[in-house]
Amino acid sequence: MKFELPVLPYATNALEPVISWQTIELHYGKHLQTYITNLNNLVSGTKFENADLETIVKESDGAIFNNAGQTLNHNIYFLSFSPAGGGAPKGKLAEAIDKKWDSFENFKKEFVAAGIAVFGSGWVWLAKDSAGNLEITKEPNAGNPVTKGLTPLLGFDVWEHAYYLDYQNRRADHLAELWKIIDWSAVESRY
Numbered sequence: 001m002k003f004e005l006p007v008l009p010y011a012t013n014a015l016e017p018v019i020s021w022q023t024i025e026l027h028y029g030k031h032l033q034t035y036i037t038n039l040n041n042l043v044s045g046t047k048f049e050n051a052d053l054e055t056i057v058k059e060s061d062g063a064i065f066n067n068a069g070q071t072l073n074h075n076i077y078f079l080s081f082s083p084a085g086g087g088a089p090k091g092k093l094a095e096a097i098d099k100k101w102d103s104f105e106n107f108k109k110e111f112v113a114a115g116i117a118v119f120g121s122g123w124v125w126l127a128k129d130s131a132g133n134l135e136i137t138k139e140p141n142a143g144n145p146v147t148k149g150l151t152p153l154l155g156f157d158v159w160e161h162a163y164y165l166d167y168q169n170r171r172a173d174h175l176a177e178l179w180k181i182i183d184w185s186a187v188e189s190r191y
């Protein structure tokens with residue numbers, strides 16, 4: 001099949017206690033695998049059969065968009081973590097964050113507030129435009145900022161499947177904890 005699960009650069013229990021191994025096994029091993037399997041089946045025999053993932057997300061709708069969006073979203077999400085993560089971004093990304101939100105602490109506050117404000121299932125993203133200006137976008141369901149012409153840098157999944165086993169209904173607590181495992185070098189490489 002064309003699209004495959006990304007290889008995680010950490011063990012399934014390595015992000016504990018922020019994200020439990022059970023959540024990684026289900027979220028990565030089952031939910032993401034299902035999106036990828038569905039996407040491969042759906043694009044077979046269509047004009048998207050040989051297209052790359054971002055093109056499919058930009059140009060499709062309906063079930064193909066939902067499964068392609070979720071494949072792209074989770075690929076970015078799961079490759080933004082490290083057991084040695086946390087701390088703060090450096091270099092040009094740090095400068096751009098300070099320019100837009102005055103401080104990293106203030107950016108985190110705004111990002112979490114946006115994630116809490118997504119009603120139902122969706123994502124909150126840090127994204128950049130072609131000039132390198134940053135913004136926070138809220139996306140419903142499978143949404144990704146590439147559909148707005150932006151480049152996604154970091155996304156927090158606010159679907160309940162991302163946190164319900166570990167935090168039950170406490171989305172805000174989960175989002176506050178995620179900063180401890182962010183691999184800023186991976187995020188900076190997208191900027």
Ligand SMILES: [Fe+2]
Nearest residue numbers: 157159161162
């Ligand atoms: Fe998810």
